[in-house]
Amino acid sequence: MDITINRESKTPIYLQIKKQIEHQIVVGKLPSNFILPAERTLSMKLGVNRSTVVKAYMELKADGLVESRIGSGTVVLASLTKDVTQEKMYIPPVRWGQFESKRAARAGEQTINNILSVFEKERIISFASGISSEDACDINLMKNLNLQIIEKYREKLFMPTPVDGSTELKTAIKAYIQGNGINAGTKQIMVTSGSQQSIEFFARTIIDSGDVVLVEEPTYIGAIQAFESYDAKIIGIPMDDEGIRLDILESCLIKYRPKFLYTQPNFHNPTGVSMSLERRKGLLKLAYYYNLPILEDDPYGELYYSGNPLPSLKSLDNNDYVVYLSSFSKTISFSLRVGFVVASENIISRFIQFKQITDIQTSTLSQLTINEFLNGGHMGPHLDYLRKIYKNKRDLMLNELNKGNLDGMEITVPNGGYFIWLRLPDYIRMNEFVKGLADKGVVVMLGDIFYPGYSINGNYIRLNFSYPSEKYIKEGVSILKNCIKQYSTASLKKKYEFKAEINPFI
Structure with a gap:
């Protein structure tokens, strides 16, 4: 050697x-x-x-x-x-579950991913989604806008923007929300990758392990998941047809001393209910008295189908208690993933810290597209068009559901937004019912996922009417009603006699 x-x-x-x-x-x-x-x-x-x-x-x-x-x-x-x-040599497999943090384990539910995965499958009628119709956007308009953007911004398209968003877009958002009664400077506005990112940032900013967070019951599943991922204790406050029950809310404020309240005052997801003006004012009074911050999520506020829109909590708040979230994903394009938050500068500074370690910035192209859409005067006519087609789809779904007079079925009629909240007879075998629907090509959202801890009292499903075509609405509702009949039995019906309630949320 x-x-x-x-x-x-x-x-x-x-x-x-x-x-x-x-x-x-x-x-x-x-x-x-x-x-x-x-x-x-x-x-x-x-x-x-x-x-x-x-x-x-x-x-x-x-x-x-x-x-x-x-x-x-x-x-x-x-x-x-x-x-x-x-x-x-033998190399043992990595057991990633053993390395997973407790926070990651708490965030294991993939409901939203499962919903979005449906769109890659053929011949599925989805009533489960929370997205706009495929024909909601004028393709020729978007094509011309993008050509204008390329010509106007050129190399700037490939450059970054500030972490908190393009100054041009924030200025456009400032003017846009002023039309809805919200006055804020550009330093109090931040662009995010959809409002879901804002919810997560707020949770990261405010919640310590074990903190109590109040939500309407039921509420948006994405918010529940975000709050649970930071080990919050979530308490649901029942609703009625005017929104959150203030009497029960005050009792919980006294008992739990929560960190904040998450609310959707306009065309609530999943129920479609809107908070009355009296409730909005009463909610703010309680917030001021009990020192309760409010996270207002308002992605559907512009999608009203009758009457005049009510003022947001943010526009009524003169004491900086409300952090306001909204998104262009529900009105312009889901895929652009552009949302925004309006809050005090100290909250915005925290969000900037989180965003620069998350995705650095929202897509430059997406921001410039929204900016040109707003500044070009396209938003008003576009919203008028959406209100018309979505109202027609809502009415069609309601008419189809009301055909046949199924006993024990209770429908909450929304005045805007994307969703119909449907209570089914108590004697329905829900697991078999949902599986039977899926086998026939119809997907819905079970109501229990919208309740903290899945503590639901009654058989509820959420139906989306914005995405499916009119043809699919008719076909899908027909399948839905047949399954309701198929997965209920006379014996069960007799055993669990259903009595309709005026208010399905108490």
């Missing part, structure tokens, strides 16, 4: 020894079971410290090229290449 030491080399001597022995094993000069010289013997031969040879041998052992055998010494394992040797 020939080894030459170059004492002028910058490579440590132990590595010189290790590499030369390794090479001789790889080329077959040192065969399997060859016994290497004893450490003391080799150190004397090479004129180096014994510890240097020990270290070289340890490196060879770590690479699986040699091993120590009692009575023999250090023995070559095989005249194979290093790579082949390692391929022959």
